[in-house]
Amino acid sequence: MLRVGLVGCGFMGQMHATVYGQLANAELVGVFDASPERGQPFAEKHGTRYFSDFDALAADVDVIDICLPTYRHAEFTLRAAAQKKHVLCEKPMALNIEDAEKMKAACEEAGVRLMIAHCIRFWPEYALLKQIVDDGRLGKLLSINLTRYGEFPHWGSNNWLADESKAGGGALDMHIHDTDYALYILSEPKEMFSSGSVDEKGVSHIFSTFVYDGAVCHLEGGWNMPPGTPFKMAFRAVFEKGAIIMDGGPMTIYEVGKDPVVPEFPKMEAKGGGNISDLGGYYHEIAHFVDRVTSGQPFDVTTPDTSIQSLRLTLDEIAQVKKRAGA
CATH class of the missing domain: 3.40.50.720 (NAD(P)-binding Rossmann-like Domain)
Known part of the structure; x- marks a missing residue:
């Protein structure tokens, strides 16, 4: 124990x-x-x-x-x-x-x-998408859109999230989820372009394009939507032989020549407030940590090195946004 x-x-x-x-x-x-x-x-x-x-x-x-x-x-x-x-x-x-x-x-x-x-690597829908990218059942991944935005999160104690020196802005606090996931499924991009909005809290909304050999990833993230705007996390992945979409509804797999498939995932209700209604990603993440520490086996989903890599790339994105904005 x-x-x-x-x-x-x-x-x-x-x-x-x-x-x-x-x-x-x-x-x-x-x-x-x-x-x-x-x-x-x-x-x-x-x-x-x-x-x-x-x-x-x-x-x-x-x-x-x-x-x-x-x-x-x-x-x-x-x-x-x-x-x-x-x-x-x-x-x-x-x-x-x-x-x-x-x-x-x-x-x-x-x-x-x-x-x-980095819970998105463990989120059931994102974990399945990673598996499909790796096993090639839909052919090569051609493009993917990763989206994550909502209103500014007010649940931080003493409003610490509004202080860029403490939180790093919306790009570092929220968008890093998708930067990390892009690295997870596609590795380091050959080229990167980032632009967005900067305010007193830092980079509050960001658009990035990561370019790979034969593939492209477009990312959007931010926390500057009007109060009451529903939180959104979504993806759209296009393959040689199909597409996978999660955008306002359940993850759906569209394979050429077959009927659409909606995978079933067990739901674990979260009651802590904020924008999370399902504990699935947190459960799998923490269960993995506990299991690997107990058994002595290595972490094979996220490591300190991959976390440093995603931090470095996100900071590079932020620097590009600020340079273009003259901030």
């Missing part, structure tokens, strides 16, 4: 804590949050203990799960590694490459495991 300490009792902490309650091989031993007013009721809700001191929590667990604002990721990863604790850390890995490299090095030197929680 893997003993887990959760750090950060906000929206994403709720998602992670709910998953631990459904895993047979992990126990949520306690939670730490700088605010007792937030941490105590959170702990009671999830049937665990609230710790007002991080070091006391770390001393009692095998794993530290970091669900803090992005600007705290490096600090608490290094603190966990110093106490020889395995680390699961929310995305993005860090605000800059220097901090990300420090996180990786600290965990390697301490002999502990580090995984960054």
Whole structure:
């Protein structure tokens, strides 16, 4: 039984804590949050203990799960590694490459495991799309559109997401999901073009095109839609022998000469608020982490190196947007 300490009792902490309650091989031993007013009721809700001191929590667990604002990721990863604790850390890995490299090095030197929680790689529909790209059943992937946008997320404590120095803007906080997924299915692009909108929060909406040999990926993401706009995550993939679409409805596979197929995925309800209604991606992500730490097997879906790669490419996109905008 893997003993887990959760750090950060906000929206994403709720998602992670709910998953631990459904895993047979992990126990949520306690939670730490700088605010007792937030941490105590959170702990009671999830049937665990609230710790007002991080070091006391770390001393009692095998794993530290970091669900803090992005600007705290490096600090608490290094603190966990110093106490020889395995680390699961929310995305993005860090605000800059220097901090990300420090996180990786600290965990390697301490002999502990580090995984960054890039949940889209584990999201059932996206995982199936990756499988179909790899097995070639629809032929070569020719093009893919990846879309993710909604209104500005107001659930961050002290409105930290509005501070670019803490969150990195909408491109780093939200769009990185799809940049990471493009790298997962197509690897590093040969060419990249990015443009978008910049405001006081950073890059708030972004359009990117990644060019590959024989394939192209178009990405759109942002958080500057009007209040009340439904959150949207969608993809459209075109292959030599078909297409796969998820856009406002269930994922549907269109194969030449066959009837459309709608794959069935078990749904796991999320009740933590925000824009997430299904825990599926979080469940598979955390279950993978727990299984691989317990068994000693390597992570084979996302690694510190792939997380640094997606951070670097997203930062390059942001730099292009700002240059074009004169920001």
